[in-house]
Amino acid sequence: MLDQKLIRENPTFVENNLSLRGKVYDITSLHKLTLERKEIDMEISSLQSESKKLSKIIGQEIRNSNNPNNQELDVLKEKGNKFRTKISIFEEKKRILDKKLQDEISKLPNFPSKEAPIGQNENNNIQIKEWGNPLNKDNLKTHWEIGENLNLFDSIKSTKIAKSRFITLTGNGAKLERALINFMLDIHSNNGYLELMPPALVSSESLQGSGQLPKFSNESFKCTNDDLWLSPTAEVPLTAFHKNEIIDSKALPLKYVAYSPCFRREAGSYGRDTKGLIRLHQFNKVELYWFCDPNKSLEAHKAITSDAESILKKLNLPYRLVDICTGDLGFSSSRTFDLEVWLPSSKCYREISSCSNCLDFQARRSSIRTKIDKKTSYIHTLNGSGLAIGRTMAAILENGQQTDGSVKIPDALVPYFGSSLIKTN
RNA sequence: GGAGAGGUGGCCGAGUGGUUUAAGGCGCAGCACUGGAAAUGCUGUAUAGGGGCAACUUUAUCGAGGGUUCGAAUCCCUCUCUCUCCGCCA
Numbered sequence: 001m002l003d004q005k006l007i008r009e010n011p012t013f014v015e016n017n018l019s020l021r022g023k024v025y026d027i028t029s030l031h032k033l034t035l036e037r038k039e040i041d042m043e044i045s046s047l048q049s050e051s052k053k054l055s056k057i058i059g060q061e062i063r064n065s066n067n068p069n070n071q072e073l074d075v076l077k078e079k080g081n082k083f084r085t086k087i088s089i090f091e092e093k094k095r096i097l098d099k100k101l102q103d104e105i106s107k108l109p110n111f112p113s114k115e116a117p118i119g120q121n122e123n124n125n126i127q128i129k130e131w132g133n134p135l136n137k138d139n140l141k142t143h144w145e146i147g148e149n150l151n152l153f154d155s156i157k158s159t160k161i162a163k164s165r166f167i168t169l170t171g172n173g174a175k176l177e178r179a180l181i182n183f184m185l186d187i188h189s190n191n192g193y194l195e196l197m198p199p200a201l202v203s204s205e206s207l208q209g210s211g212q213l214p215k216f217s218n219e220s221f222k223c224t225n226d227d228l229w230l231s232p233t234a235e236v237p238l239t240a241f242h243k244n245e246i247i248d249s250k251a252l253p254l255k256y257v258a259y260s261p262c263f264r265r266e267a268g269s270y271g272r273d274t275k276g277l278i279r280l281h282q283f284n285k286v287e288l289y290w291f292c293d294p295n296k297s298l299e300a301h302k303a304i305t306s307d308a309e310s311i312l313k314k315l316n317l318p319y320r321l322v323d324i325c326t327g328d329l330g331f332s333s334s335r336t337f338d339l340e341v342w343l344p345s346s347k348c349y350r351e352i353s354s355c356s357n358c359l360d361f362q363a364r365r366s367s368i369r370t371k372i373d374k375k376t377s378y379i380h381t382l383n384g385s386g387l388a389i390g391r392t393m394a395a396i397l398e399n400g401q402q403t404d405g406s407v408k409i410p411d412a413l414v415p416y417f418g419s420s421l422i423k424t425n
Numbered sequence: 426g427g428a429g430a431g432g433u434g435g436c437c438g439a440g441u442g443g444u445u446u447a448a449g450g451c452g453c454a455g456c457a458c459u460g461g462a463a464a465u466g467c468u469g470u471a472u473a474g475g476g477g478c479a480a481c482u483u484u485a486u487c488g489a490g491g492g493u494u495c496g497a498a499u500c501c502c503u504c505u506c507u508c509u510c511c512g513c514c515a
Contacts, residue, residue, distance in 0.1 A: 055496040059443035080495030
């Protein structure tokens with residue numbers, strides 16, 4: 001969430017920054033609301049101040065006089081009554097105004113970083129580096145063909161259970177998924193991250209806190225009888241983990257790694273990636289998350305990205321690092337580095353991790369602060385997938401495929417999977 | 426699902442209508458004492474908004490929202506969360 005004071009005092013600055021995202025933001029009416037709100041606030045404050053003084057006088061009178069029902073008191077009480085009436089009129093106005101303000105402000109995305117490449121959409125993203133040797137041969141199988149041949153998952157049967165875009169992992173597929181989760185959790189928790197396993201259901205307030213609500217209610221599954229949603233990413237429960245806290249600055253940065261299932265409606269993606277493990281309503285993910293000193297989030301962003309990268313390197317999967325342009329940035333992010341893994345069957349890179357610096361955007365929405373030199377300030381939050389499990393499996397299957405139809409398991413994963421090869425039975 | 430008890434500052438905890446301007450403690454910071462430290466003593470220490478160059482000042486906030494009252498942490502209503510017992514249950 002953006003700072004209301006900043007909107008009030010410097011609307012042009014806010015508009016200019018937001019418009020870096022590639023579309024025009026006009027906050028004139030919002031700006032007016034903030035001014036109105038301040039005016040009403042001042043009015044209420046001065047009325048309250050006078051009413052308070054009057055109440056004190058009445059209290060003293062009652063204590064000092066032996067007749068608590070005299071007429072002078074009635075006159076004073078009547079005066080107090082008038083204050084109350086006036087104040088309640090203004091408070092009603094303030095309530096309505098506050099709600100409007102809150103609604104409007106929480107729909108505004110974060111400012112893009114000055115460092116982020118300016119651009120309209122994903123075509124303007126900038127490749128920073130490539131790692132590994134992308135397998136570039138013809139007649140390679142897709143991961144869903146490989147999966148079918150080796151009986152690693154079954155999407156047809158999954159429509160019986162739920163509907164399309166769900167998968168049931170079977171045999172070695174299920175085992176490989178489990179191996180990947182454990183592998184990633186071990187690497188990260190040995191690297192200074194505290195492992196968490198959060199609830200998969202989250203409240204509306206939590207989704208609001210990390211930025212998925214109010215704008216993107218269409219992208220998550222909602223429970224009908226409770227104010228709970230299926231979490232679209234562990235970023236949501238992890239942000240909410242420290243909601244309404246003032247964290248000791250000596251404890252920063254707090255680094256968490258969490259495995260969680262993720263649920264997304266994928267509204268508007270009909271027809272895209274309908275096969276395989278790339279785009280599912282439910283997928284597993286190991287997420288990295290930092291709560292950090294607001295002065296140190298730039299270095300932290302590099303660190304969290306390289307921690308995510310380390311997994312791809314250990315699995316020996318070719319990837320590239322992409323700097324997301326302003327027009328393609330997520331709602332809460334000011335700067336995002338995507339890691340894209342090489343999928344040889346389609347001869348392209350696909351996103352497997354998104355590492356974002358949200359600055360104080362989520363911290364302000366969730367009220368997470370720290371004290372620096374006796375001053376209270378919002379902390380910065382960063383998140384990054386480390387990594388998306390399903391897409392990692394897809395990459396392993398495609399990059400590790402052998403001419404005889406078997407799949408070679410990356411060396412680092414063998415101790416977890418228990419075998420160096422997946423063969424047909 | 427039924428019955429009951431609760432939610433007070435960074436933490437613990439007192440507080441049943443008017444010097445509560447939220448006691449006391451812990452923690453933290455500064456100072457004193459010390460060769461240095463511990464212990465001790467003194468002082469300070471919530472958050473958000475407004476005004477002011479500043480010292481400072483003012484308003485709100487005791488789970489959330491309404492209400493009663495001149496005045497509410499305290500009384501009433503609604504919601505919410507936590508805990509205990511019973512029931513059900515992996």
